[in-house]
Amino acid sequence: MNSSVGKTNDPQRSRIVAISPDDGSAIDLRNPVLAAALSWAVPGLGQMYQGRTTKGGLFMVAILSTFVFGLWLGGGKVVHASWADQPAGRRGILKLLIQPYVCQAAAGLVALPAVFQAARLDGPARQPAMLGGGLIPVGFMAPPLAPGQYVSRAYADRLTRYDPDIKADDFFDKPPLKQFRRDQLALWHRQLGRLFEIGTLYTMLAGMLNLLVIYDAWAGPLGPSEEERKRRTAAESAASSAAADPVS
């Protein structure tokens, strides 16, 4: 971390600054924790809070457009969070860690509706919220139904009506709910083919790269490697020696 604590003219307040690796100037990090949190919430917002608007805008456009593009490629289905039917204990934790959502969540608030939808589906409502005023018939970022999962009758009817691969026979009638017999994730893979995996990859990568952005907001630029610094120092020494003794 190329940062140091410096004293300003105001003795009551100390600044946290980072050193720019390009020109050695100081970068005022303001409140690094807040900046990191803002960069998680909206990629690049933390940098904008610090006054680094060009970098912030660059991060915002690059990461959000990658995330949205991946979401579009995957038909809006690649970002979902589901912890239903996870085995407890160590195996459960391991299974949780290999869920794509662990990476997608790092992209910030854009991925948050998935948690909300998963909570709605696993909770008393037994159906995801119809975000978008019902324009998205089967729920934006709704988790896929696992075999044996219980859902509300209204949601089962919507799925039967709007999803061409789901029929009324795919549900057992378990009043007041219905139980899904198939694996909806497998259906999505079949519907979208390789685009489902490519969309998942795009959204996961957007999230993982945002971790670098969050670190940049917290600690400033990472700076050149040790090797690069030594090379620059050696080059500067050679240049100053040549300037001091031009004859030899």
Place this chain on the structure above:
Amino acid sequence: MLATTTLTLTTLVAMSPWLFETPLLGSLAGRVPGIFFGLPLVALASLIFAATHHEDPAQIRLATVHWTVWLGGMLGMVLAAVLLLGWLQ
């Protein structure tokens, strides 16, 4: 500029669900070779890596090109090796 950028991106993200069911998706699946979906990811990773190592826009551009060449070159060599092995079998 900040307000415009934020508003544009927020609108884009909010509208994105309505963009999903488009005929273009179906044609994309069949026509675009998979490798071309990887190129924007290489560019993105290079850009973010460069931007988190530098502060000056000119240095960021230079480093982006540097990392794109390195990443693309390494992945290209891996692809060439895999294709060669497949051809030899």
